[in-house]
Amino acid sequence: MSSTPRAPRRRAFVRPLAVVCTAAVAAGALSACGTPGGAPAKAAPTDGAVSTAIPTEKVTLSILTSDESPTTKALTDAFVKKHPNVTIDYRFTAYDSYNTSLGLALNSANAPDLALLNLLGNTAKAGQIRPLDPYAKAYGWDKTVSASQLDQWRSQGNQLGAGKLWAAPAGFSLVGVYYNKEIASKLGISGPPKTLDEFEKQVAKAKAAGQLPIQVSNLDGHSSFIFQALVNQFQKLSDSTAWAFNNPGFTVESNAGTKAAQKLADWAKKGYLPEGANGVDNAGATAAFTKGQGLFLFDGNWDAGVVDKAMPKGAGFFTLPGTTPDAQAAGVGTSLAYAISTKAKNPDLAAAFLNFLTTPEAGQIQLDNGFMPVSQDPSIKAAEGSVRADFVAAWKKVGESNGLTPYFNNATPTMNDVLTSQGQQLIAGKTSAAAYLKAVQAEWTKGQK
Secondary structure, eight states: OOSSOOOHHHHOOOOOOOSSOOOOEETTEEOOOSOOSSSOOOOOOSSSOOOOOOOSSOEEEEEEEOOOSSHHHHHHHHHHHHOTTEEEEEEEOOHHHHHHHHHHHHHSTTOOSEEEESSOTTTTTTTOBOOOHHHHHHHTHHHHSOHHHHGGGEEETTEESSSEEOOEEEEEOOEEEEEEHHHHHHTTOOSOOSSHHHHHHHHHHHHHTTOOOEEOOTTTTTHHHHHHHHHHHHSOHHHHHHHHTTOTTOOSSSHHHHHHHHHHHHHHHTTOSOTTGGGOOHHHHHHHHHTTOOSEEEEEGGGHHHHHHHSTTTEEEEOOOOSSTTSOOOEEOOEEEEEEBTTOSOHHHHHHHHHHTTSHHHHHHHHHTTSBOSOOOTTOOOOTTSHHHHHHHHHHHHHHTTOEEOOGGGSSTTHHHHHHHHHHHHHTTSSOHHHHHHHHHHHHHHTTO
16 A cells, blocks of 8 residues: 555555566556565575564664555554664655665665565565564464455465465555435435345435435546445455456456446446546545535545545445345455565564554554554544444454455556446446456456466
């Protein structure tokens, strides 16, 4: 994740790329393939003794990042407050050049202890970062962090989502559905729908009453949020995750994909989406929603602060429900994550900081700075009645169900462009659901080469 948790089209969708390299650009994010600046670092040990002890003498922890939000700085300040003998050497590189310079930094004699990963690139294959499994076992991260959240930073050969753990999350994004409580009340809707069928009935009710049912920004390609949320309800979430990771053997030209694409096309045809959605960006759609234009808004947590400020206690949030009330809670999102350099001078201290990121204290900091927390501890709270409070509740359900799926938009370096252009044609009625899926799957297949 680059900088603040904004709409993925503007901040670039972030996916931990497989060790297969590419020179293409994904929504502005360059792959970190290649290791400029010398020979690759020696491969890090995959096992062996690690320590959870934090030094008591004066020590420096170096962190390389492109995160421009207050999040990492606030987290490091809190860590230092607990351990005043620790000094943070905070090294910032602008996002535009961060990924291309990362290999050089990791290979240098002055390599950082921790480095932000916007994507795995070939950092693991080149031996530039350490596998974190020994630390995960020592600290018991499997008990504090949802498996679906950690698995986004695992790789095994060319397969993502399984194998060794290479980075640890420092905060997440979550995509779902905002709703306008005032409009809902006027329509006789008492709260979020419990099933997809109930959601569609609420949408139809809004349309019949002359209200815009669903607000969405499709200049940014956010119809893909709707498509993926629907796909997640029609197939196993593990299949959605595997497709998002571009792992071999999966296709979106499936029964689930067909049902989702056709439903998106039908909703557009019925007038459930804004007529000019293809020309509206994320900021514009969010502003329109806060002004009462739309019962629902498909969007992520990066706009929760904006919505709370404009609609104090007037908006809510939920993740799209399944076909039955007891369906697995599913969400779409990814994380800001840090890896330990193979050349780290203080790997155990670096791991201690990563472990701190899983604590309730760090979780509150993450939430307050616009990210979803790593910890699921119930002590992490937002203001009662706020949309952020609903995000916390939804995030807890997604975490407990291991229901987080990575962005489809990151399946290949140019998938975001394809989903955006094809989504614009689909809701404009200029292409069919079948043609939409064919184009998307053709782009996915290119990523296999």
